Amino acid sequence: MSRIYNFSAGPAVMPEPVLERAQAELLDWHGSGMSVMEMSHRGKEFMSIAAQAEADLRELLTVPDNYKVLFMQGGAHAQFSMIPMNLLRGNKRADYVNTGSWSKKAVAEAKRYCDAQVVASSQDSGFTRIPAFAGWTRHDDAAYLHYTPNETIGGVEFHWIPDTGDVPLVADMSSTILSRPIDVSRFGLIYAGAQKNVGPAGLTLVIVREDLIGETLPGTPTVFDYKVHADNGSMYNTPPTYAWYLAGLVFQWLQTQGGLAAMAQVNKRKADKLYAAIDASGFYRNPVEPASRSWMNVPFVLPDAELDDAFLTQAREAGLVGLKGHRSVGGMRASIYNAMPESGVDALVGFMAEFERRFG
Ligand code: PMP
Numbered sequence: 001m002s003r004i005y006n007f008s009a010g011p012a013v014m015p016e017p018v019l020e021r022a023q024a025e026l027l028d029w030h031g032s033g034m035s036v037m038e039m040s041h042r043g044k045e046f047m048s049i050a051a052q053a054e055a056d057l058r059e060l061l062t063v064p065d066n067y068k069v070l071f072m073q074g075g076a077h078a079q080f081s082m083i084p085m086n087l088l089r090g091n092k093r094a095d096y097v098n099t100g101s102w103s104k105k106a107v108a109e110a111k112r113y114c115d116a117q118v119v120a121s122s123q124d125s126g127f128t129r130i131p132a133f134a135g136w137t138r139h140d141d142a143a144y145l146h147y148t149p150n151e152t153i154g155g156v157e158f159h160w161i162p163d164t165g166d167v168p169l170v171a172d173m174s175s176t177i178l179s180r181p182i183d184v185s186r187f188g189l190i191y192a193g194a195q196k197n198v199g200p201a202g203l204t205l206v207i208v209r210e211d212l213i214g215e216t217l218p219g220t221p222t223v224f225d226y227k228v229h230a231d232n233g234s235m236y237n238t239p240p241t242y243a244w245y246l247a248g249l250v251f252q253w254l255q256t257q258g259g260l261a262a263m264a265q266v267n268k269r270k271a272d273k274l275y276a277a278i279d280a281s282g283f284y285r286n287p288v289e290p291a292s293r294s295w296m297n298v299p300f301v302l303p304d305a306e307l308d309d310a311f312l313t314q315a316r317e318a319g320l321v322g323l324k325g326h327r328s329v330g331g332m333r334a335s336i337y338n339a340m341p342e343s344g345v346d347a348l349v350g351f352m353a354e355f356e357r358r359f360g
Pocket residue numbers: 010074075076077078102148150151152153172173174175193194
């Protein structure tokens with residue numbers, strides 16, 4: 001067996017000890033005589049797996065008691081509509097911050113339900129920075145303010161939390177959740193597709209302040225009502241049981257790594273190393289201003305797009321895959337989530353230097 005370094009943006013690399021444990025437990029989970037994927041979601045075995053995963057996630061993120069943690073499906077895309085459906089609560093207006101591709105998608109979907117206004121944007125800079133908070137034209141009567149703390153495609157990240165006062169803050173943390181400690185109490189709602197830093201695709205995490213749920217837009221499907229999921233322990237319908245179990249194993253792995261404060265240190269070190277190599281090269285270039293650079297997704301371009309194919313082919317030969325940038329922007333992108341070991345970043349930096357020597 002040979003594992004390679006997988007820099008894919010998602011689905012993405014999983015921690016190897018998690019895969020090994022899943023493999024060991026695949027046929028017979030803890031003497032139950034069956035695989036987790038064969039269990040009834042309402043049986044005591046799966047209920048214990050589900051409860052442990054939630055407890056571990058709550059501990060990792062220090063989730064306050066007045067927040068519900070939901071294990072859902074539909075990806076972040078479903079959340080783009082569920083958020084207005086659930087959080088407008090009779091209001092017609094919601095504020096959105098536009099820092100790139102994923103923000104834009106969230107805005108477009110919200111516009112189907114409300115007056116979704118872009119109150120800050122970095123479009124004029126080509127999405128290479130976070131718009132300075134002083135210039136945001138927020139509304140005090142907005143139902144919520146939505147932003148994307150980490151833009152997975154552009155590699156632009158907030159390293160601060162906007163202060164929206166009484167307006168609930170809603171965050172698409174798909175590609176940054178669990179990369180560092182966060183103060184959950186600053187948010188009204190946090191959501192994340194699992195397939196980057198949490199586990200396999202198919203699971204979506206939602207952490208929501210309980211006073212914000214229970215009043216949906218008329219016509220909202222029952223299965224899109226957070227309160228219904230909260231009241232049923234995320235088992236109103238059949239949840240993605242195996243993905244939930246694997247996410248639980250990831251949470252336990254994070255605990256063995258020292259929790260999110262320890263992850264933050266490693267993540268920052270990994271990102272610093274890669275950006276330093278890019279900046280020092282004079283060959284590779286990352287367009288994002290240093291204060292807004294993502295710890296998780298590092299896009300970079302070569303001096304000539306003609307070299308892209310050679311870079312990707314030779315990287316693959318060196319055991320480094322998933323480096324092609326998003327089809328909408330081209331170039332390269334290295335996603336270096338929690339599960340990417342520092343040795344993977346070292347290998348990438350080494351390969352990049354070698355490639356530059358040959359082609360620079
Ligand atoms: N938001 C962000 C920040 C993302 O990175 C992604 C996936 N790349 C999405 C939303 C969409 O997620 P999904 O495909 O799970 O709907």
